[in-house]
Amino acid sequence: MSTFTITQNSPWLAPLAGYSDLPFRLLTKQYGCGIRCSEMVSVKGLAFKSSGTRRLLATCPEDDPMVLQLFGSEGRYFEPVMEKLVAMGYRNYDLNAGCPVRKVLKSGSGVKLMEDLDNLVNLASIMVKKAAEHPDGGRVGIKFRLGFNKGEDVYIELAQRLEDVGVDWVTLHPRYGKQMFAGAADWGKLAKLKQAVNIPVIGSGDLFTAEDGHRCIEETDIDAIMFARGALYDPSIFARFIALRKGEEGPARDGAFLAQIVREHIRLTREYEGDGRSFRKIRSIIPRYAKGLKGIRALRGSLLACEDWEALDEAASVIATLEKDSSQNE
Numbered sequence: 001m002s003t004f005t006i007t008q009n010s011p012w013l014a015p016l017a018g019y020s021d022l023p024f025r026l027l028t029k030q031y032g033c034g035i036r037c038s039e040m041v042s043v044k045g046l047a048f049k050s051s052g053t054r055r056l057l058a059t060c061p062e063d064d065p066m067v068l069q070l071f072g073s074e075g076r077y078f079e080p081v082m083e084k085l086v087a088m089g090y091r092n093y094d095l096n097a098g099c100p101v102r103k104v105l106k107s108g109s110g111v112k113l114m115e116d117l118d119n120l121v122n123l124a125s126i127m128v129k130k131a132a133e134h135p136d137g138g139r140v141g142i143k144f145r146l147g148f149n150k151g152e153d154v155y156i157e158l159a160q161r162l163e164d165v166g167v168d169w170v171t172l173h174p175r176y177g178k179q180m181f182a183g184a185a186d187w188g189k190l191a192k193l194k195q196a197v198n199i200p201v202i203g204s205g206d207l208f209t210a211e212d213g214h215r216c217i218e219e220t221d222i223d224a225i226m227f228a229r230g231a232l233y234d235p236s237i238f239a240r241f242i243a244l245r246k247g248e249e250g251p252a253r254d255g256a257f258l259a260q261i262v263r264e265h266i267r268l269t270r271e272y273e274g275d276g277r278s279f280r281k282i283r284s285i286i287p288r289y290a291k292g293l294k295g296i297r298a299l300r301g302s303l304l305a306c307e308d309w310e311a312l313d314e315a316a317s318v319i320a321t322l323e324k325d326s327s328q329n330e
């Protein structure tokens with residue numbers, strides 16, 4: 001088992017709905033990702049045993065340390081659901097107080113929670129209390145933005161109150177809820193938060209490359225960074241970041257290296273999910289990894305023609321022969 005240690009040189013995988021599933025988490029672990037967050041799981045869905053949640057809860061011993069991210073807004077569901085999850089063996093939890101998607105906001109969850117800090121802190125304290133019932137001691141983090149409305153900063157008050165109720169770490173994506181993904185993430189606010197609390201601060205936002213991650217740590221002195229969109233395009237971003245922190249060079253991004261990533265992602269998806277839905281999903285993800293190589297269009301076509309796992313692996317192995325396209329980004 002790996003340890004749950006929060007350090008500047010150990011990058012996290014962000015919670016990514018639709019992407020940070022078990023196969024992807026295991027893939028990023030191979031490239032040095034230290035702690036990996038699950039996709040967000042609805043507390044209400046768990047309370048009512050919705051069928052969609054089973055897949056989101058998938059884990060295995062090699063997945064450790066993973067953080068199960070929850071979203072919801074009603075305290076009455078949190079207590080029984082946390083009890084159930086702790087009994088199932090989940091040890092590390094996160095609460096999503098940053099998602100700005102309309103469907104999530106409508107239920108009062110995600111970044112909408114930042115409009116009612118009393119409720120948000122209450123949900124966090126339920127999670128802390130229940131996670132503590134894990135035989136090895138549970139851990140809880142909360143992920144949030146600067147505030148809901150533009151210019152209304154509540155993140156420092158929130159983080160201090162979360163620290164007071166025993167939350168183990170906080171993750172800040174320094175944009176406002178209303179901003180969605182527009183504008184730039186304000187890393188200066190990460191530095192401010194680091195000064196304002198004693199628990200670890202994890203940073204998220206506009207970390208597209210290993211260099212971004214390194215610069216963010218240097219500029220803010222936060223405790224760790226979390227790759228999100230950067231990892232979707234390059235699951236080896238973790239290895240590049242770790243190399244950079246040591247002053248070393250990361251792996252070359254050539255066809256052979258990218259083919260290895262893709263084939264491993266296919267293998268893990270087949271082994272841990274293996275159904276038609278996961279097949280179609282991985283088939284659509286692969287071309288993204290081959291970005292920057294010549295001939296991706298043809299690759300996309302041959303992937304789409306694949307109807308079984310063997311054919312998919314064979315089509316993906318062609319990536320090893322593709323050369324870098326220096327003229328354009330396809």
Ligand SMILES: Cc1cc2nc3c(=O)[nH]c(=O)nc-3n(C[C@H](O)[C@H](O)[C@H](O)COP(=O)(O)O)c2cc1C
Pocket residue numbers: 014015016017018019038039040069096097098099143173204205206207208226227228229230
């Ligand atoms: C496709 C996608 C799905 C996401 N899903 C979640 C989620 O389930 N929970 C969450 O807290 N944040 C979610 N986020 C936000 C990311 O975790 C991260 O905070 C955000 O993308 C900013 O980091 P970046 O600019 O480096 O991508 C998602 C972002 C993207 C792009």
